[in-house]
Amino acid sequence: xxxxxxxxxxxxxxxxxxxxxxxxxxxxxxxxxxxxxxxxxxxxxxxxxxxxxxxxxxxxxxxxxxxxxxxxxxxxxxxxxxxxxxxxxxxxxxxxxxxxxxxxxxxxxxxxxxxxxxxxxxxxxxxxxxxxxxxxxxxxxxxxxxxxxxxxxxxxxxxxxxxxxxxxxxxxxxxxxxxxxxxxxxxxxxxxxxxxxxxxxxxxxxxxxxxxxxxxxxxxxxxxxxxxxxxxxxxxxxxxxxxxxxxxxxxxxxxxxxxxxxxxxxxxxxxxxxxxxxxxxxxxxxxxxxxxxxxxxxxxxxxxxxxxxxxxxxxxxxxxxxxxxxxxxxxxxxxxxxxxxxxxxxx
Numbered sequence: 001x002x003x004x005x006x007x008x009x010x011x012x013x014x015x016x017x018x019x020x021x022x023x024x025x026x027x028x029x030x031x032x033x034x035x036x037x038x039x040x041x042x043x044x045x046x047x048x049x050x051x052x053x054x055x056x057x058x059x060x061x062x063x064x065x066x067x068x069x070x071x072x073x074x075x076x077x078x079x080x081x082x083x084x085x086x087x088x089x090x091x092x093x094x095x096x097x098x099x100x101x102x103x104x105x106x107x108x109x110x111x112x113x114x115x116x117x118x119x120x121x122x123x124x125x126x127x128x129x130x131x132x133x134x135x136x137x138x139x140x141x142x143x144x145x146x147x148x149x150x151x152x153x154x155x156x157x158x159x160x161x162x163x164x165x166x167x168x169x170x171x172x173x174x175x176x177x178x179x180x181x182x183x184x185x186x187x188x189x190x191x192x193x194x195x196x197x198x199x200x201x202x203x204x205x206x207x208x209x210x211x212x213x214x215x216x217x218x219x220x221x222x223x224x225x226x227x228x229x230x231x232x233x234x235x236x237x238x239x240x241x242x243x244x245x246x247x248x249x250x251x252x253x254x255x256x257x258x259x260x261x262x263x264x265x266x267x268x269x270x271x272x273x274x275x276x277x278x279x280x281x282x283x284x285x286x287x288x289x290x291x292x293x294x295x296x297x298x299x300x301x302x303x304x305x306x307x308x309x310x311x312x313x314x315x316x317x318x319x320x321x322x323x324x325x326x327x328x329x330x331x332x333x334x335x336x337x338x339x340x341x342x343x344x345x346x347x
Contacts, residue, residue: 044245047076048238051088051100054081054182055230056201056271056285057124058256059101064270067252072245083181086154088233092117098238099249103156104229104307108314111336112328118239119307120341121232121250122297125290126200130157130228131217132164133207134196141168141215144175147195150188153179154323156218156228159314161198162321163226164216172321186210201285202275219288226317227310230289239338250341254294260286261293294346303339311337 048068052059062068069077080097082088085106091097092115101123102110110117138144141164151157158177165171180188182203188194189207196215197207208214218228232253239246260267268279268286275282297303312333318324 042072042244042248044072044075044242047078049078049080049097051080051082051091051097053101054275056275056282057230057289058253058260058291059123060271060274061256061259061267062252064274067255068249071248071252084152084155089115092235099232099234101230102233104231104311105156105159105314106154107231107233108311109154109318109324111311111333112315112324112326114328114332116236117233118236118336118338119231120234120246120338121253122292122302123230123232126156126228126230127219127288127290128217129285129288130160130200131204131214132161132196132198133204133212134215136211136213138195141165144196145170148176148178149196150178150180150185150194151198152181157198157200160218160221160228163221201288202277205285247341247344250294251345254345257291257293260291294342298339298343298346303337303342308334308337
């Protein structure tokens with residue numbers, strides 16, 4: 001796993017020069033790049049490929065309810081499941097997705113490469129939904145020295161784990177950090193192969209149910225200035241060719257947030273159907289996340305400025321810990337957060 005992810009650096013360098021969104025290649029014969037067609041429908045390609053993750057947020061509501069398919073009836077929507085933001089970055093580098101979900105730490109890494117994508121939407125602000133869970137006999141982070149702790153490398157959980165260790169005077173050299181995807185983490189926990197894990201729901205809830213307890217959560221780290229997010233990314237090529245399709249996608253995400261606020265049980269039922277768990281199990285997990293509608297996101301605290309500062313700071317932190325080779329100039333992060341779409345929907 002480590003070799004595979006390290007090898008992606010070379011792939012990124014070559015992909016940046018020639019990356020084209022896969023959906024955009026399908027429907028560019030007409031040469032139309034206007035926001036709507038002559039019929040009044042949003043201009044969109046024949047297909048859009050979306051990278052999603054098994055995270056209990058509005059993206060799964062949009063997928064389950066088929067809202068984007070209804071809003072873009074002439075476009076084939078292909079949903080591809082990914083285990084982590086690092087894997088989504090690799091897919092973007094390979095030119096195989098148009099829109100994707102990745103945590104803020106993977107996005108900060110991607111922009112540092114740089115990957116040619118931008119952030120048009122915040123799926124959620126991560127709170128208690130990601131946390132460091134350990135075995136019962138471990139009562140402090142300091143006791144993790146020499147222990148095995150699993151997390152998906154290059155994810156927001158990995159970022160938060162390193163931040164928590166640093167706060168306790170430890171580093172990744174003091175702890176045996178094991179790279180594993182969420183489902184594999186639960187399997188390793190069940191076998192007794194690991195002492196702890198920093199991971200997100202629904203696997204976080206499984207570890208707690210299976211006897212683990214939380215030492216620190218991403219909500220705790222946010223209070224120290226290390227806020228993490230689940231973000232949407234869209235390739236700049238796709239956003240440039242099909243801005244109204246992106247706006248339509250954002251509108252469905254905004255609809256999902258408002259649906260959750262008006263009927264959380266129904267929203268939880270949609271998410272539960274995607275995760276194959278009950279709505280009763282999903283609802284507490286959704287409550288551990290903070291959801292923002294389009295109008296809230298477009299403001300100065302988020303897409304309007306605050307998020308770009310957060311991504312720049314995350315990149316600097318990752319560089320200090322030796323997780324990435326370089327940090328781009330701050331303007332690169334600022335220019336890659338695009339509030340236009342949320343403003344257009346929420347205004």
